Amino acid sequence: MRYLPLNETDRGDMLARIGVNSIDDLFADIPENVRMKELLDLPKRASELEVERKLSAMAAKNTSAGSVPFFVGAGAYKHHVPATVDHLIQRSEFLTSYTPYQPEITQGTLQYLFEFQTQVARLTAMDVANASMYDGSTGTGEAVLMAHRVTKRNKAVLSGGLHPQYREVVEGLSNMAGDRVVSLPADPTGTEDILSQIDDETSCVVVQSPSFYGQMIDLKPIAEKAHQHKALLIAVFTEVVSLGLIEPPGTQGADIVVGEGQSIGNGLNFGGPYVGLFATRQKYVRQMPGRLCGETVDAEGKRGFVLTLSTREQHIRRDKATSNICTNSGLCCLAFTIHMSLLGQAGLTKLARINHGNAVKLKKLLAGIPGVEVLNSAYFNEFTIALPKVAEDVVEQLAERGILAGLPVSRLEPGNKDLANLLVVASTEVNTDEDRAAFADALKEVLA
Amino acid sequence: MRYLPLNETDRGDMLARIGVNSIDDLFADIPENVRMKELLDLPKRASELEVERKLSAMAAKNTSAGSVPFFVGAGAYKHHVPATVDHLIQRSEFLTSYTPYQPEITQGTLQYLFEFQTQVARLTAMDVANASMYDGSTGTGEAVLMAHRVTKRNKAVLSGGLHPQYREVVEGLSNMAGDRVVSLPADPTGTEDILSQIDDETSCVVVQSPSFYGQMIDLKPIAEKAHQHKALLIAVFTEVVSLGLIEPPGTQGADIVVGEGQSIGNGLNFGGPYVGLFATRQKYVRQMPGRLCGETVDAEGKRGFVLTLSTREQHIRRDKATSNICTNSGLCCLAFTIHMSLLGQAGLTKLARINHGNAVKLKKLLAGIPGVEVLNSAYFNEFTIALPKVAEDVVEQLAERGILAGLPVSRLEPGNKDLANLLVVASTEVNTDEDRAAFADALKEVLA
């Protein structure tokens, strides 16, 4: 087998050196009645050529985003990632290294984590960021738990603009942990009254902006009300590119900012692996979940980096840890950091402008189609339209015409008639005028 | 522009530091009347996204070998290359390094070249191999020039089984250099009388085995006759995988062995870059063209490698050099060396057996089609068939049916009626039973 360096001679010699007769002598601790004598009921080894053939055939059954006019967003976004990024993250020294517990020989990883933390803190206008969570949704769950620790309360208020699957993650965790969650109804237009839900039992308010539906939300009044009640504002985003153009949550009063970083450096990958961004105020740093990389010096006084404040973490603190997270999204952080280093603020701002500009163009085009209503006034690169038909059917018909047109809200929020005709549509720098025209033409056709 | 680190501020400051007013002051040596004031009449800079779109669209117009049943060989072969090979050759330290003129900091390149030379020498059963030529065809041209230097004669005899384009390369160079070439007529079956062409004026006989038509050639009598006349035998191959299964030229008496190494580690690439393999006897080493890597020691006595015998080369010897070659096929050597290291003789032998076995299966299938005649008795992984129709037309019709069926000999040897119906067909490990059946069925249809 191509991955196994030992040959039969090696194996025989090594068993002799160990002083046993057969390999099964080394497995003698496994009770005889459950020790397998036969192979698993699975295919035998396959050549690289064969594996490649089979998996390529499977992959070929899927319609890739890059092969069609593509407008699906809702938490994951099709962006163009420079070839340099993928080249660099495949460097053996990055790809096949472990978590940097031995800092003397992992300064490569540690330094990029320090760069990553700084980038995230600046993007969000917060003091400190950690070295990543699994993704935006699990990060949101962790943020709520952190708010409970900070406030010593256990009631979270979730905006109706929060991504429904993020909401489900928070609810699931809270239900299991015995915490309370108040989830507001779906709010496509950003007009819910969340302020009235905040009281002295509230540990945190969780608000997404731009919302799941694309609507920009004014966080300042919410932060103000929350702080009056000594509750925290957790600001969530799913499209990190938006931070290149819109006011960051940090300057709007957020206490914890959490979001999805996939758009920068990372592909769609059918939903994972992604990279959760997590930032907060300096004063809360010891309540943060996840890894932190800090600056220090070595025995010769040279600057170096280490994982730090690990007394918060499970491998030291065990059942008193701030989170059970261990492995996070190291390599996705690296992709993020490299792509962001290439962009810089000049590039990011421009990228964000292009994204927004493309969304504005698309909105105008779609708004001109009879029966289509755009629900959002202020938005970044996605918005919600109300269709005169069930959105899920329309999307299927568009898919048959070779256009992947967006997310029918009902896929995530089934059974709510008010939402059945809503479609969340995203537009990024990859969309061309031709893509938009094809979408509009096909939609007209389907609605006609 | 994303590849240029200087910004306008830098440029201004640097011009000031240099003490000139404008960039054009640095170009003042270019006469004013030819110095360009305007941009070239070419498109302006393009984003990575844009370039990727345009080139992908161009690429998509071509039918890739991996996407259809594929049987074209004739000097370039579709093999499966392990993913590890492409990963490793893209290591920055290999990809973006220069020719190893500074051995202290290029031992990586030098050591793999030493491994490459050893692999090639062992495959061909020769004493020494160089660090590569551009490809098999130019290597053959260089081999003939080397034979002229060794024998101090200038007449080369080329077998009719030599790849027609290799023949053209040798003829072109010889014509220009004032040397003589005797090229025998096309010889699909390996039955030409080449022995009678060898005389005391002959510097070398150039014989390909397996021949362009796939036929195995017995080199021993040719070597014997050549040596009687103090001429050299240059043995050529285009499919290096054959050396895993057949008697190597070295044990058959060849004096120079030259061939194409593309099959191992390198893709089809529409004909280039490839890697020319070149080996000879120890006694001729100082007449060899191209780079040589040799073992030595450093100032502390540690083993190391250097480019050596460079007094043969143009950068030292100038107009007395053995060749004008400078840049060769470094990275393609690396791909070859890695793939060959993975295979080892165990893997190479098996790969060769599979190639041959697939060719035998294909031959049987095609031989069973009415009107099809197989011309070769002994062959490795390709052979020639005579069709009842013009081969070029048949190939086009098969291409329309989604099968790339081989090379019509007339494409390279136009105007020869005897060859018009001949098709050279290759089969490698990538061909499946389904591929072969599809080919045979389609051919039956086309010939019906």
Add this chain to the structure above:
Amino acid sequence: MEEPLIFEFGSLETTGVDLDEDESAEFELGGFRRQAAIGLPGLAEPEAMRHYVRLSRNNYAIDSGLYPLGSCTMKHNPRLNEKMARLAGFGDIHPLQPVSSVPGALELIDSLAHWLMVSTNMSAVAMSPKAGAHGELCGMMAIKAAHTAAGRDPKIVLVPESAHGTNPATAALLGYKVVNIDAKDDGTVDLEALKSTIAEHEGNIAGIMLTNPNTCGLFEREVKQIADLIHAADAYFYCDGANFNAIVGKARPGDLGVDAMHINLHKTFSTPHGGGGPGSGPVVLSARLAPYAPLPFIRRTEDGLELVETNAATKDGEQPFGRMTAFHGQMGMYVRALSYMMSHGSDGLRQASEDAVLNANYVRVGLQDLMSLPFGERPCMHEVLFDDSFLKDTGVTTLDFAKAMIDEGYHPMTMYFPLVVHGAMLIEPTESESRAALDLFIATMRDLVMSAKRGETDRFSGAPYLAPRRRLDETGAARNPVLSWSEPEPAEVTPAAAE
């Protein structure tokens, strides 16, 4: 040359990404446009390339040397898997594009699920957990959901002291009280102690979290009895699958009484560790827990595969406890793991486990006369645990010893874990190492031990000498955390210099 931070040499004006902007575009941001600068420098592409290539060269990696981190399973990462994960049909599909446009994605996930279930003999698998610890959380949530469904609310989870920190952390996260269970002198669970602990907390035990093979590198011989005791107490057996790589094709957790076990695809099935992730931690479940598997899941029907994403789409007997994450989990890792499993096949997977165990025992016998085995000279599984008694009176600590390995070209083994032995050193060579590589490693380790015993303490206390950095001040880092870069204060100007 020291490599600066991007903030120290990048420029706010520079960008390494060219973008085509339509300058006539309009804005509909509703007054939310960012006012202040972001403060992120950009790099031209050549600068970025060189910066990150140089950084990488300060890292140790499996691809550059033996990486004997016990419990972490640093094995070869085939590049075929990387290539497969990058096929557009896997890497460039959106988690929420129409299900009808991704049949191959469902097929891939279902295929991997099948391989996981067959190799563990379990009834279901929750695919979505994002890493091992997330899998633990998922498994324990399924257990909690099962208790709730049965109208029970037990408060205690049993965890042996040798467990990974994630085990107690996970239990605590769900509000459970963690009760320790003792080990025998041989490093495995003390069945009598377990019995009395269960008796003590009768009716209040939710489950046990046990790693098997355990973190001492030993297979729990009495695992079946443990499972029976737990089940008899109306509790569930959660198995930490971090060490599953030792027994693939040799034993199936489903045959051992396990109710839930996460599988670290980045350990057992070789998806790259990537400097700390991404991982992937699918959880296999017994028939009793299968109904509670979280959303989303794929249902096999006569008409093919159906993706179930919401409660509204569930059928009788499907009672998902909730959702672990947005979308479908770590698709990119699934592709890599399936590619790895298909490549090995049933025979190769078994062989890999055997070779891993063989290599660990080869290291054990190569070192056991000089180093100290806390549990005697019995065979180990895929990793071998030493304690620091062989360093007694040498003045060399486990940490010193580990750092000295760096100067010999090796990554240290896992240190001070598990907590059950003093100065633990846990070595896992994996099946990826050749015999020659092991011989060299053993010889180097023997040389280090002899050196320590000869009292050459400088070689250890100051180590590493040859790494990109000497030992780093971790205490200082934690006392005064500097977690992001800030513009240095302008240097104070002394009056003399100012003149």
Add this chain to the structure above:
Amino acid sequence: MEEPLIFEFGSLETTGVDLDEDESAEFELGGFRRQAAIGLPGLAEPEAMRHYVRLSRNNYAIDSGLYPLGSCTMKHNPRLNEKMARLAGFGDIHPLQPVSSVPGALELIDSLAHWLMVSTNMSAVAMSPKAGAHGELCGMMAIKAAHTAAGRDPKIVLVPESAHGTNPATAALLGYKVVNIDAKDDGTVDLEALKSTIAEHEGNIAGIMLTNPNTCGLFEREVKQIADLIHAADAYFYCDGANFNAIVGKARPGDLGVDAMHINLHKTFSTPHGGGGPGSGPVVLSARLAPYAPLPFIRRTEDGLELVETNAATKDGEQPFGRMTAFHGQMGMYVRALSYMMSHGSDGLRQASEDAVLNANYVRVGLQDLMSLPFGERPCMHEVLFDDSFLKDTGVTTLDFAKAMIDEGYHPMTMYFPLVVHGAMLIEPTESESRAALDLFIATMRDLVMSAKRGETDRFSGAPYLAPRRRLDETGAARNPVLSWSEPEPAEVTPAAAE
């Protein structure tokens, strides 16, 4: 750790490639089956990965540092180009599959040809040469063919002493006698000397081979006059295009009277050097030479692009002199080069040349007070040439100085070339370097010069100290060449040991 050769640790039984063999296959080899073993060891995939990763780490590379090799043009290699070259539609097409199945390939080659012709203002381009020297050969063969067609047979080619070694080697290969032409004190061709040489060999001159900008980093101001003199002598002007990168978008060879010029795609257009290739050397041709362009070529017609591969397919006015290579040349490099050119565009290409020249002059002024410029403080083009007079009486040679640069983290500059100045040091930073990188380089060079002048000879004579190897014995290597590995002789057994 020292990395052994594959022959020293690989095994003849091992293979790192799994293959599915149908054991029932038959043989039709006609008695030519190989009898003896090949003697090639195999490596399991993890072994191969580690071996070549470790080897790579002994290499210097542009991606890891400034690489100031004059005349070699070590600039950034964008990875976009690597990605494009690997598209199946380019990387996985066969040179002899039906032309109808590769219209995109013809389009790509034709597009690149267009970019090359427009940027040089030349009439045709021979695409197939495989590298720069091969392009020289092609260009000189076209010149020879033109002479032959005109019934002439001149025997002499003029080459200045500053030329690359490939120039005289190429001329000699075609049977020409190489006659030197002198340079003036300012490093450029002496027009008067040229006139008298032409007069001396009247009627017998085939052409001149001139590098412009020349290898002293200077633009030949009188290039047009040189061209006129050569043309007046019924001869052709071959321009070595190795330094074309200095003037793209600033001057066009076609406007300078050039008849043929190769373009090193691996220099000017940034295809990676790859440790010594593959390169690619298309040759642009003037209208006078265009008819003799070798096979194959692409003909533009009203119906689209036609591939001409044989003499039989030529039309009137097409008189190809032959063929340089099998197939179509370096397609993989064409894709990379076109990707590079499209990325830059007409504005970016011009800017790149300007930045290359700016960077070289910035280095020049940063060092000219300490090092010695053989031709005075005039502006240079893309590279700056120093001689060793600044090292006089220091006991430090050019070689020593260069090797000391290695210890400072830099690749040495080109040394002892061109031959026209004593102890030449030719520095080409390229446009890929940032100002900060140049400042650091200049500071380091200044420090080295001061150190040499202070007489710190040990720092130089023993250098490099910090590289993977100290200075290597090249004389020994050449005296007794060991060009391939062989099994070491068994160590001699002394009688005592044998007992």
